[in-house]
Amino acid sequence: MSTKNANFRVLLQDLKISFKFAVKNLVSFVLGMIGVLIVTGLLIALLALFVLVPFLLLGGLTGITDLILTWVRTTQSLQGAAAFLMTLLLVTPLIAPLMVAIGALYGMGREIVESEGTTAEGIFAWYSKKFFSLAAVGMIQFLVVIVPLAVTTILLGPLSFGLEQTGWASATIATYSIYATFMSGLMSLAFPAVIDGNSILSSIKISVRLSTRYFDRVFSTWLSYLGIGTLLSFPLLAWPLAVPLSSSQVGMWTTIIAAYSIIAVLFTFFVLLPATVIGMSRIYMILISDNLSGSSEFFTESFDDDDVSIIGGD
Amino acid sequence: MTPKKRVSMKEIEVVSDPKVIKLMMEPTRAAIIKLLSATEMTVKQLATELGKNPGTILHHIEKLKKVNLVVEVRTQQTPTGIVQRYYRARAREFRLGIKQMMETEGGVAKFAEDRLNSIVRSLAVFGIEIPESQLVEATDMLRNLIERENDLISDMPILDQKAYDRLSKQDRTDASRILRRYLLNRDPMYVELRRSWHELLRRFDRGVKL
Known part of the structure; x- marks a missing residue:
């Protein structure tokens, strides 16, 4: 078996290394993520301003109110897929800065994978230098994962999500979850x-090619990362079923679950997400290499120390 | 994409693209090229050597890779879990095309001009004092000589690249020097340019000792 393929030991090693580096670079990631979230928030606000300011100048506050009301009325009057697409039209550009933020985290991940360390300010260099590529690749991923939901809405119509159709709804949600997991894996x-310097389309192609060729790895x-995330959220989803509402211990459980929620959210954002970023960056580096060697196979091209020449000049 | 096959290292490369020249003149990138011309190194090693963040080095490496000045050699997994790439320069020596430098904007032309003037003036320490009135003529002659030399040696013919790559550094360097001299001396244009240059030097020779 190739060193690029997976087995249980390799999987454990991949996860262990990614979590080890995520914890080791916790401070850089926390500071970097906070910084980049602020920039993202400002960018989204700026984008919104670009839309709102012309209306404010043309029609004042009434103009904006009319715009929002028209939007709501139009969306309400539209059915299923059309309403979904209208919302998608509004949401997609706003998603772009967020996608760049996530993508820029992969820049930090790459620095860690190649050199063990990173800096909080490093994320901003990736954010600005790769802005358009990361935004485009992020939007493609978003659309590929989200668009089938629109198609499902068209095919099944609003009734599929009605109470009478719970069987259909469950089947649709299950099918969509499998699809979303598979597609996000293909594009992981x-x-x-x-980050490695590839163009938008090449990056998608490379991701699909490597994910299919080394499907197991x-x-x-x-x-595994998705599973850890799901396990973390499981207690939050399960506790209302486990503890009856009439129970006298509801208050105590609420406190426990609230505390758990805070810990789970912090762990997800500051450890699990960086570990995922590091893990996938590391796997990319391993799978893309043509000339991979382990430390035991270490060799250096022979550059002679003895730099003595008997022919002078040029 | 990662290169699919090992790329041979050239002995000398004359960089003629003004954009690449400008790129190479940034101090950190120039230092990276110098280090990678001597040996293959990782981002971490370069960062340590140059006292810079690995991220900064990575951005510079990416730019150098794009213009084919630097190539990836191999990838190595270490016991700590990091996956490091080894990079090296495309050639053992880079020369900036003087003609193209003169045509480049953004201070590069001025740099090249100042450099030529400085070289000509420096000859005074050896006893060749070229007067200010002759400075333009002297720098023009030197520039033409360098340009012709670069044209001739930038593409040295190598019959067996694999055998060449297997040579020891000393053998490779010495054999290359002999071949360079041979190529220059058999070119009539270069010989004439050199004769004129030496004639000028002789005119202002105030006591170069043998």
């Missing part, structure tokens, strides 16, 4: 490919 190496790791 797109951001590392962008990419998907076992990707599913």
Whole structure:
């Protein structure tokens, strides 16, 4: 078996290394993520301003109110897919800065994978230098994962999500979850490919090519991170079913769950997300290499120390 | 994409693209090229050597890779879990095309001009004092000589690249020097340019000792 393929030991090693580096670079990641979230928030606000200011100048506050009301009325009057697409039209440009923020994290991940360390300010260099590529790749991923939901809405119509149709709804949600997991796995190496200097389309192609060729390695790791995330959220979803509302211990459980929620959210954002970023960047680096060697196979091209020449000049 | 096959290292490369020249003149990138011309190194090693963040080095490496000045050699997994790439320069020596430098904007032309003037003036320490009135003629002659030399040696013919790559550094360097001299001396244009240059030097020779 190739060193690029997966087995249980390799998977454990991949996860262990990614979490080790995520914890080791916790401060850089926390500071970097906070900084980049502020920039993202400002950018989204700026984008919104670009839309709102012309209306404010043309029609004043009434102009904006009319715009919002028209939007709401139009969306309400539209059915299923059309309403969904209208919302998508509004949401997609606003998603772009957020996608760049996530993509820029992969820049930090790459620095860690190649050199063990990173700096909080490093994320801003990736954010600005790769802005358009990361935004485009992020939007493609977003659309590929989200658009089928629109298609499902068209095919099944609003009734599929009605109470009478719970069977249909469950089947649709299950099918969509499998699809979304599969597609996100296929594209899980797109951001590392962008960071590696590839173009938008090449990055998508590389990600799909590597994920299919090394399906076991990419998907076992990707599913592990998703699985850890799901396990973390499980107590939050399960506790209302486990503790009856009439129970006298509801108050105590609420406190426990609230405390757990805070810990789970912090862990997800500041450890699990960086570990995922580091893990997928590392797997990309391993899978893309043509000339991979382990430390035991270490060799250096012979550059002679003895730099003695008997022919002078040029 | 990662290169699919090992790229041979050239002995000398004359950089003629003004954009690449400008790129190479940034101090950190120039230092990276110098280090990678001597040996293959990782981002971490370069960062340590140059006292810069690995991220900064990575951005510079990416730019140098794009213009084919630097190539990836291999990838190595270490016991700590990091996956490091080894990079090296495309050639053992880079020369900036003087003609193209003169045509480049953004201070590069001025740099090249100042450099030529400085070289000509420096000859005074050896006893060749070129007067200010002759400075333009002297720098023009030197420039033409360098340009012709670069044209001739930038593409040295190598019959067996694999055998060449297997040579020891000393053998490679010495053999290359012999070949360079041979190529220059068999070119009539270069010989004439050199004769004129030496004639000028002789005119202002105030006591170069043998």
